Amino acid sequence: MDELKKRAKELLETGAVKVVIGYEQGTGNKTRAAFIQKPEEVSRLIFDSRCVLNLAVYLNKPEVKQIGKPAIVAPIPVLRAIIQLASENQFTDDNLLILGITPESKFVEFNKLADVETYLDQHLIEIEARDKEILEKLDKMSVEERWNFWVEELSPCFKCYACRAACPMCYCHRCTVEMNQPQWISVPSHQLGNIEWHFMRAMHLAGRCVDCNACANACPIAIPLNLLTKKTLEEIKVSFGGYKPTLTGGHIMSTFKPNDKENFIR
Amino acid sequence: MSRIGVFVCHCGENISATVNCQKVAETASGYEGVVHSVDYKYMCSDPGQTLIKQAIKDKNLTGVVVAACSPRMHEPTFRKACNEGGLNPFMCEMANLREHCSWVHDKGDLTTEKAIDVVRTQVEKVKRNQPLTDIKVPVTKTALVIGGGIAGIQTSLDIANCGHKVILIEKDPSIGGHMSQLSETFPTLDCSQCILTPRMVEVAQHPNITLYTYAELESLDGFIGNFTAKIRKKAKSIDEKLCTGCGLCTTKCPTKKIPSEFNEGLGFRPAVYVPFPQAVPNIPVIDRINCTYYIKGKCKVCEKVCPTKAIVFDQEDEIIEVAVGAIVVATGFGIKQPDFFPEYGYGKYPDVITGMQFERLASASGPTFGEIKRPSDGQVPKKIVFIACAGSRDEAKGIPYCSKICCMYTAKHAMLYQHKVHGGESTVFYMDIRAAGKNYEEFVRRAIEEDTVKYVRGRVSRVYEKNGKLIVKGVDTLLGAMPVEIEADMVVLATAGVANPGAEELAQKLHISYDGYKFFAESHPKLKPIETNTGGIMVAGACQSIRDIPESVSMASGAAVKVACLFSQNELTREPLIAVVNRCAAPLYSTCVGCFLCQSACPYQAIEREEIKDRSGKLIKSIAKVNPGLCQGCGTCVAFCRSRSIDIQGYTHDQVYNEVMALLNEY
Numbered sequence: 065m066d067e068l069k070k071r072a073k074e075l076l077e078t079g080a081v082k083v084v085i086g087y088e089q090g091t092g093n094k095t096r097a098a099f100i101q102k103p104e105e106v107s108r109l110i111f112d113s114r115c116v117l118n119l120a121v122y123l124n125k126p127e128v129k130q131i132g133k134p135a136i137v138a139p140i141p142v143l144r145a146i147i148q149l150a151s152e153n154q155f156t157d158d159n160l161l162i163l164g165i166t167p168e169s170k171f172v173e174f175n176k177l178a179d180v181e182t183y184l185d186q187h188l189i190e191i192e193a194r195d196k197e198i199l200e201k202l203d204k205m206s207v208e209e210r211w212n213f214w215v216e217e218l219s220p221c222f223k224c225y226a227c228r229a230a231c232p233m234c235y236c237h238r239c240t241v242e243m244n245q246p247q248w249i250s251v252p253s254h255q256l257g258n259i260e261w262h263f264m265r266a267m268h269l270a271g272r273c274v275d276c277n278a279c280a281n282a283c284p285i286a287i288p289l290n291l292l293t294k295k296t297l298e299e300i301k302v303s304f305g306g307y308k309p310t311l312t313g314g315h316i317m318s319t320f321k322p323n324d325k326e327n328f329i330r
Numbered sequence: 331m332s333r334i335g336v337f338v339c340h341c342g343e344n345i346s347a348t349v350n351c352q353k354v355a356e357t358a359s360g361y362e363g364v365v366h367s368v369d370y371k372y373m374c375s376d377p378g379q380t381l382i383k384q385a386i387k388d389k390n391l392t393g394v395v396v397a398a399c400s401p402r403m404h405e406p407t408f409r410k411a412c413n414e415g416g417l418n419p420f421m422c423e424m425a426n427l428r429e430h431c432s433w434v435h436d437k438g439d440l441t442t443e444k445a446i447d448v449v450r451t452q453v454e455k456v457k458r459n460q461p462l463t464d465i466k467v468p469v470t471k472t473a474l475v476i477g478g479g480i481a482g483i484q485t486s487l488d489i490a491n492c493g494h495k496v497i498l499i500e501k502d503p504s505i506g507g508h509m510s511q512l513s514e515t516f517p518t519l520d521c522s523q524c525i526l527t528p529r530m531v532e533v534a535q536h537p538n539i540t541l542y543t544y545a546e547l548e549s550l551d552g553f554i555g556n557f558t559a560k561i562r563k564k565a566k567s568i569d570e571k572l573c574t575g576c577g578l579c580t581t582k583c584p585t586k587k588i589p590s591e592f593n594e595g596l597g598f599r600p601a602v603y604v605p606f607p608q609a610v611p612n613i614p615v616i617d618r619i620n621c622t623y624y625i626k627g628k629c630k631v632c633e634k635v636c637p638t639k640a641i642v643f644d645q646e647d648e649i650i651e652v653a654v655g656a657i658v659v660a661t662g663f664g665i666k667q668p669d670f671f672p673e674y675g676y677g678k679y680p681d682v683i684t685g686m687q688f689e690r691l692a693s694a695s696g697p698t699f700g701e702i703k704r705p706s707d708g709q710v711p712k713k714i715v716f717i718a719c720a721g722s723r724d725e726a727k728g729i730p731y732c733s734k735i736c737c738m739y740t741a742k743h744a745m746l747y748q749h750k751v752h753g754g755e756s757t758v759f760y761m762d763i764r765a766a767g768k769n770y771e772e773f774v775r776r777a778i779e780e781d782t783v784k785y786v787r788g789r790v791s792r793v794y795e796k797n798g799k800l801i802v803k804g805v806d807t808l809l810g811a812m813p814v815e816i817e818a819d820m821v822v823l824a825t826a827g828v829a830n831p832g833a834e835e836l837a838q839k840l841h842i843s844y845d846g847y848k849f850f851a852e853s854h855p856k857l858k859p860i861e862t863n864t865g866g867i868m869v870a871g872a873c874q875s876i877r878d879i880p881e882s883v884s885m886a887s888g889a890a891v892k893v894a895c896l897f898s899q900n901e902l903t904r905e906p907l908i909a910v911v912n913r914c915a916a917p918l919y920s921t922c923v924g925c926f927l928c929q930s931a932c933p934y935q936a937i938e939r940e941e942i943k944d945r946s947g948k949l950i951k952s953i954a955k956v957n958p959g960l961c962q963g964c965g966t967c968v969a970f971c972r973s974r975s976i977d978i979q980g981y982t983h984d985q986v987y988n989e990v991m992a993l994l995n996e997y
């Protein structure tokens with residue numbers, strides 16, 4: 065951590081970056097995002113197991129962009145999000161510095177996005193055993209039971225869109241739910257509106273979700289939203305051999321490969 | 331305010347027999363915005379079209395719904411009528427009451443109700459239609475012909491004789507295809523090479539034809555009138571400009587025992603070879619897999635003997651990029667290797683051969699110079715058995731279709747055998763004799779009656795060897811399934827014709843469809859047998875289904891006409907039903923966030939990058955842009971776009987949404 069702080073200070077002092085995006089102590093026992101712009105403020109930076117927010121979400125915000133070149137504190141999920149966003153043309157090597165943090169909480173700096181991609185090969189997405197168990201349980205349910213499960217889980221949602229705000233992949237300038245000519249997705253948070261919103265969001269994340277759980281962590285009423293995206297990850301594994309963010313490999317859902325299975329076409 | 335006209339067609343009785351057309355028209359007249367609603371016996375007829383034109387003028391219509399048949403046939407008819415009535419043609423929509431309703435349901439109230447629903451969706455849609463104008467694209471008047479068999483040769487010559495440029499590519503070292511391997515041709519028994527080789531030479535000498543042999547299609551981009559093809563010219567290891575075709579290298583090559591593809595493995599060729607003496611072009615290639623130099627790093631005998639120094643060992647594959655306006659695929663067929671017939675012993679007994687091998691034995695240019703000799707010991711077979719339908723019409727073997735040419739060539743083989751081996755005895759086992767064609771039946775009768783070929787109707791269960799003879803065990807179903815056993819010296823299998831091994835890959839490169847047997851699919855089985863579903867790409871010959879020579883040639887000429895028709899215009903008119911990325915006011919400029927996932931999803935490579943810059947030239951945003959020439963309006967990008975920034979003109983989100991809502995009776 066000291067190493068990271070030292071490097072952050074250096075970067076701000078030399079003007080190599082204009083802002084360091086990291087974690088700091090929030091209110092209560094919570095952590096929050098810190099946007100350090102002065103070298104003397106780097107002492108605010110912290111990193112521990114409570115830091116579950118995916119900081120990559122800020123990279124695309126116009127308010128952050130206008131500060132200037134950022135350096136970002138990046139544990140594994142943030143690294144994954146960075147590669148996925150880069151593959152979606154959201155930034156290049158020149159406009160980002162990455163202060164990586166290994167699963168052992170060691171500091172590692174990346175000079176190039178390609179190095180991050182190589183590094184991530186050793187850290188492939190693995191769905192946790194606990195979640196796997198729930199997914200299996202859901203799979204075993206009848207269609208009706210599963211429907212009822214989701215109706216029940218999603219019914220308390222009041223569409224605060226915290227899930228969207230926390231998700232680094234939800235960076236559209238105008239979300240489809242806000243498109244009202246026509247209004248495909250119902251806005252009110254009734255049963256249909258909630259189901260449409262969450263299912264649509266899961267579909268939009270298929271092949272892009274980096275499994276950071278930021279959406280579920282952000283949900284004020286703890287809806288297990290991430291189960292939906294985890295299911296898409298599982299499906300992709302079965303159909304296309306698994307997802308990993310890649311700079312050049314193309315989007316897994318839109319890139320045709322001759323050896324893709326076509327067994328869904330009958 | 332919309333002023334919609336609804337025109338319900340009876341289609342004779344096709345629709346009115348099950349749908350109450352009058353009620354449909356009456357109900358539609360009550361919808362908001364509908365100011366005119368009538369039914370008529372034949373809307374596509376001249377008076378029917380006049381009804382529409384007149385109503386547009388009289389009632390000042392802003393949109394038209396024709397409730398009739400599938401748009402496939404008559405959408406152009408009605409769009410034209412609307413245009414003549416003074417309305418933009420794209421303000422006309424069709425509600426399919428025939429294929430989607432009357433033909434698939436019984437007469438009854440529910441059927442009429444469905445018809446009403448279908449009309450309602452289109453009324454809601456057409457209210458949101460926008461006037462569109464056709465897109466004009468230029469045409470490159472050069473054709474690419476893939477495959478240099480008889481079909482490819484014929485189509486190339488015909489297109490070239492129309493005055494257009496042709497690029498002909500052939501994967502083998504010479505053009506000629508299967509026809510060059512044949513001995514004589516049914517039903518006239520004229521020598522195959524004698525009629526083919528003049529055509530081959532004509533191709534080589536034609537000023538409008540560019541011939542690339544030993545070349546394959548690498549990739550294809552673009553669309554009708556404007557394709558860009560990349561051709562891989564495989565390294566021949568010979569400088570074609572220096573080579574005089576003297577053939578010295580082929581005679582001096584020390585590696586001589588390579589089974590000759592041209593002779594179906596019955597003869598040998600050296601590592602540097604010309605497939606057959608009449609090859610066009612008469613330039614050898616080095617087979618790098620078998621050449622001693624490429625295996626061991628030394629030899630170079632050919633280089634030493636070549637008088638013009640034409641051998642280039644380090645030659646590399648060359649990629650040639652060409653712009654073409656139309657493509658004819660004439661890649662021919664493959665032959666099912668009979669090793670999937672263990673019961674007939676092919677591969678186990680050298681004297682069980684395929685029909686194609688028999689062609690080589692019977693050919694004057696073949697390994698035996700036209701004498702029928704057994705591959706095992708070179709003896710002339712005294713007794714020979716031909717087995718028709720070896721694989722074809724056999725569902726258990728995965729080929730339920732009839733290979734079509736086997737009945738005729740088997741009769742020809744038996745006839746040739748009788749002509750060449752006097753006193754010989756030939757038997758044909760057959761399922762049915764399919765000899766439909768000009769002079770075909772007469773030809774088979776001649777084999778049976780004049781040349782005394784014995785035809786036994788029945789299948790062969792097994793072929794095995796006993797005391798140097800091949801025992802053929804079969805059955806004669808015309809004699810009450812009497813078992814037949816023949817001690818033969820040689821057995822010829824009329825093996826099934828199948829799609830070329832690389833057909834699937836080629837189809838994917840070309841974006842054309844293919845059937846379950848990997849034969850290329852025509853656009854319509856009866857009325858568009860030459861076109862594929864991809865505009866500007868035709869098929870000719872046996873790559874579409876097994877065909878004999880006259881059929882391949884006629885199809886090839888047909889394809890040439892299709893190409894010539896396309897090239898007769900300087901510009902093509904395309905429907906404007908294409909994708910468009912939205913644009914809006916600053917600071918957003920477009921809701922597109924430039925993720926470009928649509929780019930990889932687009933099957934037509936139609937999505938480009940557009941940079942929005944401010945006055946000083948500073949980049950504000952990169953967004954997707956659809957090339958209107960390449961876009962086919964398939965809508966894949968629309969489905970992929972999360973921010974809904976792409977719309978298909980004529981099928982916008984707004985239109986489709988309101989169609990759906992109309993169907994759900996949300997109005």
